[in-house]
Amino acid sequence: MIKTEHLRYAYNAAESEELKFVLDDIDFSVSAGEFVAVLGHNGCGKSTLAKHFNGLLLPSGGTVYVSGMDTKNETYYWDIRKSVGMVFQNPDNQIVATVVEEDVAFAPENLGVPSEEIRKRVDEALKTVDMYALRRHAPHLLSGGQKQRVAIAGVIAMEPKCIVFDEPTAMLDPKGRREVIDTILKLKNEKHMTVVLITHYMEEAVKADRVVVMHKGKIVMNDVPKKVFSEVKQLKNLGLDVPQVTELCYLLNKAGCSLPNDILTVEECADELERLLQ
Amino acid sequence: MLKDITLGQYFPIDSPMHRLDPRTKLILLVLHIVAIFLANNAITCGLVTALTLLVMLLSRVPLATYLRGLKPILFVIVFTAVLNIFLTAGTKIELFGYQTPMTWEGLVLAGKMALRLVLLIFASAALTYTTSPIALTDGIEKLLSPFAKLGLPTFELAMMMSIAIRFIPTLIEETDKIMKAQKARGADFESGSLIRRVKALAPMLIPLFISAFRRADDLAVAMESRCYQGGNRRTRLNEIHFAGIDLGATCIFLLFFAVTVALRFLL
Numbered sequence: 001m002i003k004t005e006h007l008r009y010a011y012n013a014a015e016s017e018e019l020k021f022v023l024d025d026i027d028f029s030v031s032a033g034e035f036v037a038v039l040g041h042n043g044c045g046k047s048t049l050a051k052h053f054n055g056l057l058l059p060s061g062g063t064v065y066v067s068g069m070d071t072k073n074e075t076y077y078w079d080i081r082k083s084v085g086m087v088f089q090n091p092d093n094q095i096v097a098t099v100v101e102e103d104v105a106f107a108p109e110n111l112g113v114p115s116e117e118i119r120k121r122v123d124e125a126l127k128t129v130d131m132y133a134l135r136r137h138a139p140h141l142l143s144g145g146q147k148q149r150v151a152i153a154g155v156i157a158m159e160p161k162c163i164v165f166d167e168p169t170a171m172l173d174p175k176g177r178r179e180v181i182d183t184i185l186k187l188k189n190e191k192h193m194t195v196v197l198i199t200h201y202m203e204e205a206v207k208a209d210r211v212v213v214m215h216k217g218k219i220v221m222n223d224v225p226k227k228v229f230s231e232v233k234q235l236k237n238l239g240l241d242v243p244q245v246t247e248l249c250y251l252l253n254k255a256g257c258s259l260p261n262d263i264l265t266v267e268e269c270a271d272e273l274e275r276l277l278q
Numbered sequence: 279m280l281k282d283i284t285l286g287q288y289f290p291i292d293s294p295m296h297r298l299d300p301r302t303k304l305i306l307l308v309l310h311i312v313a314i315f316l317a318n319n320a321i322t323c324g325l326v327t328a329l330t331l332l333v334m335l336l337s338r339v340p341l342a343t344y345l346r347g348l349k350p351i352l353f354v355i356v357f358t359a360v361l362n363i364f365l366t367a368g369t370k371i372e373l374f375g376y377q378t379p380m381t382w383e384g385l386v387l388a389g390k391m392a393l394r395l396v397l398l399i400f401a402s403a404a405l406t407y408t409t410s411p412i413a414l415t416d417g418i419e420k421l422l423s424p425f426a427k428l429g430l431p432t433f434e435l436a437m438m439m440s441i442a443i444r445f446i447p448t449l450i451e452e453t454d455k456i457m458k459a460q461k462a463r464g465a466d467f468e469s470g471s472l473i474r475r476v477k478a479l480a481p482m483l484i485p486l487f488i489s490a491f492r493r494a495d496d497l498a499v500a501m502e503s504r505c506y507q508g509g510n511r512r513t514r515l516n517e518i519h520f521a522g523i524d525l526g527a528t529c530i531f532l533l534f535f536a537v538t539v540a541l542r543f544l545l
């Protein structure tokens with residue numbers, strides 16, 4: 001679905017000063033239907049990488065392919081834009097209209113989709129994110145989680161194959177966070193969408209098929225969540241957390257217990273502790 | 279405090295007024311305002327009042343909402359009325375045997391002016407309550423489209439207008455938040471000389487501007503990711519079109535207008 005080869009990027013590419021590569025030799029790939037979580041410290045280049053996936057930024061070096069199309073090739077410009085949707089951190093700054101359904105219609109309107117077809121897409125997108133009942137409301141009166149779901153519906157209405165979420169829950173309260181994560185999982189499981197989720201919450205990353213960890217513009221870890229999170233020490237060195245239960249088991253192991261070091265959920269942890277106590 | 283400001287609040291319900299083409303509503307509003315200012319005697323005033331009330335009834339927006347819309351200009355209405363009553367020359371009004379400085383002519387004029395102002399507010403509110411900002415800017419864009427051929431960027435203007443309307447509540451909320459934050463740190467916006475107070479606004483305006491620029495940046499990226507590419511091949515969810523109901527409304531308004539004009543100049 002998305003593939004980068006030796007991707008490098010510097011923001012100051014046009015100026016003569018020494019180039020500082022924000023992305024340095026990134027080889028990243030997501031296959032169709034996969035759910036990949038991207039972790040990394042602030043400023044390590046996650047958002048910059050995400051903006052390469054739909055051609056908002058073009059590589060300074062290397063290549064980015066979206067469904068086999070090179071993002072540098074201008075003939076594919078709109079095909080790439082509409083096959084990879086993006087949801088950003090601040091829901092207020094991505095809503096353009098004053099009525100929910102008019103906002104969701106923005107992308108298909110831009111693409112010149114006929115009115116009846118837009119109506120169908122808007123209704124379906126709003127039902128998918130469970131906001132259909134509020135379709136005629138004013139977005140600024142909604143809660144953070146609801147606003148973010150409207151933003152997601154706005155992207156779904158574009159009918160992309162892949163959606164990139166850039167810290168979609170960072171500004172939400174726990175309830176809003178749940179709503180958004182449930183929506184993302186629903187898109188993956190029921191609509192079979194490809195999902196890239198950039199996040200700071202390990203509990204969200206655990207749900208992914210694969211976790212990619214970035215550090216200073218490079219990919220340092222790239223594996224299934226169980227493998228990545230079993231490297232507690234390395235993650236801590238990178239300034240990242242691990243899920244609370246994983247940390248608990250890590251500390252218990254250090255204190256002499258023998259627990260598996262790839263525990264990610266509370267249920268797993270409870271089962272293992274029970275076994276240990278018997 | 280700042281949140282009380284309601285600007286062109288749209289009422290998302292269904293009514294005959296909601297179903298009218300925004301262009302029809304805009305043009306008929308202009309026509310109706312002209313009629314309101316032409317009306318100068320009992321019959322014509324009655325006619326424009328009746329038509330305004332009919333429109334308000336058809337909009338299915340509660341009367342209380344319309345009345346609330348009067349609040350900000352209540353002072354202007356009362357002030358002009360008082361001035362008119364006292365300053366118009368004519369026969370003085372007698373009260374309990376005393377002659378007062380008020381005149382009968384002034385009273386009539388004051389009533390007429392107040393009626394005009396109230397009808398004006400009600401009529402424009404009927405437009406904004408029943409037309410979403412997007413539909414409104416769509417309508418303005420289409421009305422201006424003849425000028426597009428002369429190089430006027432009508433689409434861009436309409437887009438700017440609807441985004442500005444969209445961000446009014448967001449920025450008001452933000453202003454409120456910053457004001458509270460600065461007050462919590464001891465900022466004082468309310469006392470001292472005028473110059474002092476203007477200076478006190480700087481620590482509020484600077485963060486507001488910085489945040490507005492950041493929002494603009496974010497919004498541009500979000501719009502681009504949603505395939506925004508200007509106006510040339512854009513379609514609409516609710517394509518506006520002139521239908522039977524618009525023709526009907528236009529006929530009614532034209533009839534009222536003709537009668538008002540005729541009665542004003544004939545009576």
Ligand SMILES: Nc1ncnc2c1ncn2[C@@H]1O[C@H](COP(=O)(O)OP(=O)(O)O)[C@@H](O)[C@H]1O
Nearest residue numbers: 011012022040041042043044045046047048049
């Ligand atoms: N528009 C920009 N111009 C210049 N530098 C930028 C710009 N955006 C981000 N950067 C820099 O690029 C680096 C990576 O930023 P970003 O991709 O936003 O990180 P992350 O999303 O992982 O927090 C940071 O050091 C940041 O200062």
Ligand SMILES: [Mg+2]
Nearest residue numbers: 046047166167
């Ligand atoms: Mg970021």
